[in-house]
Amino acid sequence: xxxxxxxxxxxxxxxxxxxxxxxxxxxxxxxxxxxxxxxxxxxxxxxxxxxxxxxxxxxxxxxxxxxxxxxxxxxxxxxxxxxxxxxxxxxxxxxxxxxxxxxxxxxxxxxxx
Amino acid sequence: xxxxxxxxxxxxxxxxxxxxxxxxxxxxxxxxxxxxxxxxxxxxxxxxxxxxxxxxxxxxxxxxxxxxxxxxxxxxxxxxxxxxxxxxxxxxxxxxxxxxxxxxxxxxxx
Numbered sequence: 001x002x003x004x005x006x007x008x009x010x011x012x013x014x015x016x017x018x019x020x021x022x023x024x025x026x027x028x029x030x031x032x033x034x035x036x037x038x039x040x041x042x043x044x045x046x047x048x049x050x051x052x053x054x055x056x057x058x059x060x061x062x063x064x065x066x067x068x069x070x071x072x073x074x075x076x077x078x079x080x081x082x083x084x085x086x087x088x089x090x091x092x093x094x095x096x097x098x099x100x101x102x103x104x105x106x107x108x109x110x111x112x113x
Numbered sequence: 114x115x116x117x118x119x120x121x122x123x124x125x126x127x128x129x130x131x132x133x134x135x136x137x138x139x140x141x142x143x144x145x146x147x148x149x150x151x152x153x154x155x156x157x158x159x160x161x162x163x164x165x166x167x168x169x170x171x172x173x174x175x176x177x178x179x180x181x182x183x184x185x186x187x188x189x190x191x192x193x194x195x196x197x198x199x200x201x202x203x204x205x206x207x208x209x210x211x212x213x214x215x216x217x218x219x220x221x222x223x
Contacts, residue, residue, distance in 0.1 A: 032210050038154075043117075043203060044214040051210060088154055099144050099207045100169055103156040 002027040002093045004074075006104035014112050019063075019078040021107045023091030026072065032094035033074045034101070035065055039087045047089075050074060061085070086111045116140050119204045119215035126194055127223055134189045134218045136204030144168070144208070145187040147179060150201040150217070159202075162187050194222045 007022040025031055035047040048059025055067040065076045074091060091104040119136040126132050138145060146169075147159040161169035165181045176192045191198060199222045204215040 034211075036214075043216040044156075044205075044212075046211060046213075049211060090156065094210050098161075098169070099146075099210065099212070100158055100161060101146075101207075101212055102158075106154045106156075108154075 002029075002031060002095055002102055004033075004091045004093045004102065004104040006089075006091050006107050008107050009105065010108045010110065012110040012112065013081045015083055016080050019076070019081045019085065019109065021076040021089050021091075021109065023074045023076065023104060024072050025074055025091075025093050027093060027096070029096040031096075033065075033067065034092040034094070035059065035063070035074075035076050036090045036092055036103075037087050038090065038106075044090070047076070081109075081111045083111050083113065085109060115216075116213050117204055117206055117215040119202075119218055121218060122216060123219050123221075125221045125223065128194055128196060130194050131190070131192045132194060132220070133191070134202055134204075134220075136187050136189070136215060138185055138204075138206040138213070140206055140208070140213060142206035142208045142213075143184055144206060145181065145184070146205045146207070146212070147187065147189050148203040148205060148214075150203060152200070156203070160187075160189075191220075194220075196222050198222050 003026045005024045033050040036044045048057045050067045058064045117138045143164045160179045162181045201217045205212045
């Protein structure tokens with residue numbers, strides 16, 4: 001069965017500094033992996049997705065993630081945090097041969113001025 | 114135009130009542146879902162429909178009954194509401210592995 005583990009429940013950074021949100025996955029198959037963002041009292045928005053093409057995936061708002069099979073990781077990064085990046089971030093894996101999404105427990109990103 | 118829209122956005126009701134949440138998508142997707150997000154922000158799938166047919170039914174109490182009159186709509190009816198049903202419910206639709214979510218319905222049972 002597929003699963004994802006988000007290693008940090010909270011991450012705090014200063015505006016202008018790099019962001020790293022960590023995610024490890026478990027899958028018997030080549031996984032489809034996603035990062036979604038949820039701003040306060042809002043729905044979920046897709047940031048980026050990996051579907052076995054390029055291992056470095058670029059998403060919206062300057063975010064990117066690198067698929068590392070040897071480390072079973074799919075960490076989300078951004079070179080320079082902006083105040084508007086403060087939100088909840090979910091690492092997600094798609095169950096094999098279905099469209100069922102399995103969510104991680106989320107990482108709350110705080111950005112300080 | 115909103116791709117996935119659900120109504121109402123907020124719902125406050127008493128224990129024991131029956132309520133419905135409606136969802137519509139204008140993306141032409143065949144697959145729609147209901148997810149529940151608890152107070153700790155944990156998201157879990159409840160149901161999945163593909164072209165009006167039930168595909169996934171997680172271990173959800175049978176007080177929850179989804180209904181899909183056509184592939185653009187997936188409504189959620191909840192009977193005999195309990196305090197533990199308080200959560201945010203998200204509707205979504207997907208194609209090619211990418212899901213689009215509605216804004217959520219915050220259900221509060223008092």
